[in-house]
Amino acid sequence: MSLDRDTITRIAKLARIDVEEPEVEGLVTELNNILDWVETLNAIPTDGVEPMVGVGVKRAPLREDVATDGEQAEAVLANAPDPASTYFTVPKVIE
Amino acid sequence: MAISELLKFDIATASTALRAGDFTAVELTEAYLEAVEASRDLNIFITETPERAIADAAKADQRIRSGASSKMTGMPIGMKDLFCTEGVKTTAASHILGDFIPPYESTVSAKLKAAGAVLLGKTNLDEFAMGSSNTTSAFGSAINPWKQINGNKPLTPGGSSGGSAAAVAAGAAIAATGTDTGGSIRQPAAFCGIVGIKPTYGRCSRWGVVAFASSLDQPGPFARTVRDAAIMLAVMSGHDAKDSTSATQETPDFEALIEGGVKGMRIGVPKEYRVDDMPGDIDAIWRRGIEMVTAAGAEVVDVSLPMTMSALPAYYIVAPAEASANLARYDGVRYGRRIDGDDLAGMYSATRGQGFGKEVRRRIMIGTYVLSAGYYDAYYKKAQRVRTLIAQDFDSVFRNVDALLTPTTPGAAFPIGEKEDDPIAMYLNDVFTVPASLAGLPAISVPAGVDANGLPLGLQIIGRPFDEGTILRLGQAIEDAAQFEMRPRLLVKDLK
Numbered sequence: 001m002s003l004d005r006d007t008i009t010r011i012a013k014l015a016r017i018d019v020e021e022p023e024v025e026g027l028v029t030e031l032n033n034i035l036d037w038v039e040t041l042n043a044i045p046t047d048g049v050e051p052m053v054g055v056g057v058k059r060a061p062l063r064e065d066v067a068t069d070g071e072q073a074e075a076v077l078a079n080a081p082d083p084a085s086t087y088f089t090v091p092k093v094i095e
Numbered sequence: 096m097a098i099s100e101l102l103k104f105d106i107a108t109a110s111t112a113l114r115a116g117d118f119t120a121v122e123l124t125e126a127y128l129e130a131v132e133a134s135r136d137l138n139i140f141i142t143e144t145p146e147r148a149i150a151d152a153a154k155a156d157q158r159i160r161s162g163a164s165s166k167m168t169g170m171p172i173g174m175k176d177l178f179c180t181e182g183v184k185t186t187a188a189s190h191i192l193g194d195f196i197p198p199y200e201s202t203v204s205a206k207l208k209a210a211g212a213v214l215l216g217k218t219n220l221d222e223f224a225m226g227s228s229n230t231t232s233a234f235g236s237a238i239n240p241w242k243q244i245n246g247n248k249p250l251t252p253g254g255s256s257g258g259s260a261a262a263v264a265a266g267a268a269i270a271a272t273g274t275d276t277g278g279s280i281r282q283p284a285a286f287c288g289i290v291g292i293k294p295t296y297g298r299c300s301r302w303g304v305v306a307f308a309s310s311l312d313q314p315g316p317f318a319r320t321v322r323d324a325a326i327m328l329a330v331m332s333g334h335d336a337k338d339s340t341s342a343t344q345e346t347p348d349f350e351a352l353i354e355g356g357v358k359g360m361r362i363g364v365p366k367e368y369r370v371d372d373m374p375g376d377i378d379a380i381w382r383r384g385i386e387m388v389t390a391a392g393a394e395v396v397d398v399s400l401p402m403t404m405s406a407l408p409a410y411y412i413v414a415p416a417e418a419s420a421n422l423a424r425y426d427g428v429r430y431g432r433r434i435d436g437d438d439l440a441g442m443y444s445a446t447r448g449q450g451f452g453k454e455v456r457r458r459i460m461i462g463t464y465v466l467s468a469g470y471y472d473a474y475y476k477k478a479q480r481v482r483t484l485i486a487q488d489f490d491s492v493f494r495n496v497d498a499l500l501t502p503t504t505p506g507a508a509f510p511i512g513e514k515e516d517d518p519i520a521m522y523l524n525d526v527f528t529v530p531a532s533l534a535g536l537p538a539i540s541v542p543a544g545v546d547a548n549g550l551p552l553g554l555q556i557i558g559r560p561f562d563e564g565t566i567l568r569l570g571q572a573i574e575d576a577a578q579f580e581m582r583p584r585l586l587v588k589d590l591k
Contacts, residue, residue, distance in 0.1 A: 015463040016426075016440065017456055018448025022154060027460070034461060037519055038408040038474070041481050051479030052486060054310040054340060055296040055535025061339055061340075068578065077199035078494070079430035088428050091439050 003032055102127035102266050102588045105413045106323040109269065110166040113159050118291070120159065120169030124213050126153035127268065131215055134267045137238040139258045141176045142184050143216040153211040158211055160413065166350075168211030173271035173497060176217035177224055177284040178314070179303040179355050183214070187305040188222045188232040189539065190329040191425045191450030193432035201303025201374050202335045203314045210330045215268055218257030222452045223422065224279055227524035229257030231454040233351040238506050239287060240265035240583035244549035248428070248510040253283030253524075260287040263317045269544055272325050273573055274304055276311045277410050278504075278528025281540040284317055285503035285553025288542040288583065290324045291317050293528075293539050295561045296535030297342030300329075300335035308417035311532050321541060321570040328563065352564030357572045358392030358564070365494035367403035368527060370505065376501045378545035384554040387576035388569060397497060400453070400488040400569045405481050406530040411522060412465050412478035418455075419462025419468035425450065427476075457518065461568055485532040499568055501527050503540040503553035541570045542579040551581070 003011075008027050012019040020029065077083045096116050104112060104123070112121060123145035128145050148171060155169035179197035180187050186192050194319070199210065208214070216412045219237040221229055228237045228251040239252040240263055254263040256273030260283035263271050273280040275293035284291025292315045299314040306312060316327035332346040364385060384396050384441045425447035427433035434445040451459065492499070505526055537560070540553040554573055558566040 008460075011460050011464050011467070013444075014467060015459050016271065016443040017459060018444040019446075027457070030457060030557075031464070034238060034411065034518060035459075035464075038345050038412050038478070041408050041412075041477055043485070044402075044405055044481055046477060046480035046484070048481040048485050051476050052482040053479060054535075056342065057340065062335075064178060070200075075349070078198055079195050081193075081427060081431070081433035090428055091436070091442050093439050 003028060003035065096122070098126040098269070102130060104269075105319050106166060106261070106269055106326050107320070109170065110168070114164065114170050117465050119294050119398045120152040120155035120213065121149065123147050123169060123477040124171045124404040127215055127402040130265070131505065132265045134240070134265045136233050137261055137265060138242060139218060139262045139265065139267055140173070140239050141188065141219050141234050141258070142188055144183055144214050147183065148213050148215050154337060155211045155213060165330070167207060167215060167330050170269050171215050172207065173215055173218040173259050173268035174204055174272045175220055175259050175272050175274060176257050177305045178272055179274060179305070180204055180214070182219065185217065185305070186234070187224070188220045188267055189451065189455065190233045191431050191446070195430055196584065199303060202337060203302035203304070203331045206330055215302070216362055218256070218262055218271060221236055221255035222455050223259070223305065223418070224253040224255040224276055225418070225454050225458055227278070227282060227521055228511065228514070229254040230515060231452055233452055236387055236511050237261045238511065241288065241508060241544065241550055241586045246418060247549065250508040250550070251286065251511050253286035253508065255279040255397040256283050258452070259317050260284055260289060262320060263287070270316060270323055272331070273317050273455070274312055274314050275532065276308050276414060277532045278525035280315045281503050281528045281538060281553070281555055282524055285386070285542070285551065286508040288551030288579065288581065289317055289319055290321055290539065292324050292328055292539045292543055292563070293532070293537065294328060294332065294563055295342065295537040297340055298344070298405060298563070299331045300333070300341050302335055302337040304420040308414040309416060309421060311415060315392045321539070322350060322353060323572050324539070325353055325567050336515070347564060349563060349567060351565050353571045355568060356392060357388060357569055360393040360498065361394045361496045362388055362395045362480040362569070363398035363492050363499045364395055364503060365398050365400045365492070365499055368501045371525065373502070374506055376507070376552065377505060380544050380552045380554065381502050384573060387573050388500060389396075391572040391576065393569070395500070396496060397555065398499070400492060400530065402481070402485045402488045403530055406485050406533055409478040409481040409485065409524055410533060411461070411473050412480060415458040416466050417461035419459045419466060422455070422459055432570060471532045482533050485530055489530075489534045489536060492503065497559070498565050500569070501555045501557070504526060504556040507546045507550035507552055508550065527555060531578070536560060537563045537566055538568045539566045541573045541577070543573055543577045544579065545581060551579070
């Protein structure tokens with residue numbers, strides 16, 4: 001399956017990554033080469049094979065549903081690009 | 096003691112000398128700080144922490160005097176700049192983290208700190224650990240202290256943990272931490288002529304390690320000897336409730352497990368690793384490795400891992416898929432860099448478009464595509480099923496053998512800039528390391544000789560889950576037989 005320019009632009013949008021127009025052509029070639037290569041897996045019969053999601057994963061470990069940490073607003077906000085009092089901020093989304 | 100003398104000690108010998116009072120941790124640390132400065136041309140450290148190092152060393156001296164020390168107490172180490180370190184800038188070699196200063200400490204670095212290790216600084220790596228040459232770092236590539244006999248081109252230290260491997264090889268750290276997702280400890284260890292261990296998945300906590308591909312990422316040590324690597328691994332290991340994939344297995348005394356020899360062990364040599372166009376030097380070092388373990392009393396048998404060549408393509412679906420999910424957190428809101436846009440979505444896209452480098456953007460896009468509606472089953476599920484088959488391959492050979500012996504890499508360190516225009520050629524660096532990563536198995540790379548250009552080559556030993564003891568013992572057998580005592584040309588040696 002071959003990716004065209006529109007598909008590359010759509011993937012970039014889904015991934016929330018700005019791609020400059022001159023970059024698109026290179027990405028078309030690179031991503032197609034990589035996908036052609038990984039598609040060699042299609043030759044391997046995998047009917048009835050369980051997907052492996054991780055190593056040694058039986059089920060997620062559970063613990064009591066109690067707070068183990070918190071009350072650290074200052075530390076949590078210390079690296080925020082544009083904090084306002086005890087809040088993260090984003091560009092205005094409601095008119 | 097002269098600086099050049101101090102730098103000759105490894106962890107095992109330095110810890111004995113510190114306790115005997117032959118020199119102090121502060122003196123040892125000062126020697127390494129000189130070495131760090133002298134090796135700046137190699138671009139090994141992204142952030143140096145000399146003041147912290149001296150303070151750590153002074154505390155270590157107190158502990159040694161009071162008798163409350165471990166073997167890591169007073170050992171000056173490099174920390175891959177993927178481990179969050181409280182109060183010390185952590186970059187993951189990316190511009191998107193900006194001036195991120197973690198308000199917390201990763202579990203592995205906290206364990207090393209608690210054992211009394213001295214932090215020299217944060218070492219260079221490929222951006223978000225995505226690369227095999229250190230060239231995707233936003234801060235420029237680290238440079239391998241080794242050079243070809245008849246060449247002067249700067250060589251890659253390998254990747255992603257290139258700075259850590261270069262630091263240990265150059266003599267600018269006594270040991271260092273790394274992380275290995277598809278080969279990021281073993282390949283740079285081989286390229287730099289040192290020992291590197293990727294433990295069993297779950298052995299070392301991932302908490303506080305900047306995430307790349309969570310089902311594969313695993314911290315581990317770089318050191319000059321197998322014994323040093325075992326000492327450091329024991330400190331880094333252990334269950335951590337903060338990492339839900341952390342294993343509950345007890346941490347054995349890895350150093351003690353080195354002893355005992357390899358007599359009677361059965362070692363498998365997988366025929367699929369004998370790839371077409373394998374360089375003669377790699378084939379030769381592999382044969383020598385077989386001779387070494389045979390001479391030490393192990394029995395070598397041919398085995399087959401039929402899925403070997405499917406591991407790399409499966410990895411390049413699974414790892415980017417997980418990366419695209421993990422790296423969704425870099426949105427310019429809670430930490431790191433923000434680039435303004437017209438609206439919220441515009442801010443996200445501008446931040447991520449400018450903050451991530453080319454290879455990271457490429458992998459996020461591959462990951463986004465293989466996880467997107469309509470392609471999820473065809474790519475991602477398919478790769479996960481192939482991963483099951485790869486793990487089953489290992490399960491079945493480990494019924495008949497105790498460990499596997501392979502080359503670590505399909506070649507020696509290459510000049511910086513090579514393979515840059517062909518992502519797949521770069522990915523092929525990890526052809527021998529990725530299968531064990533997908534199966535979550537422990538593996539070690541040990542330097543075993545040099546190629547025709549005088550560059551180090553490594554042998555990889557892969558073991559059963561949680562059987563690091565066997566690979567350490569085999570690693571020691573190879574180390575003993577290889578007597579690899581060559582040192583790189585750019586070693587820090589011109590110091591008094």
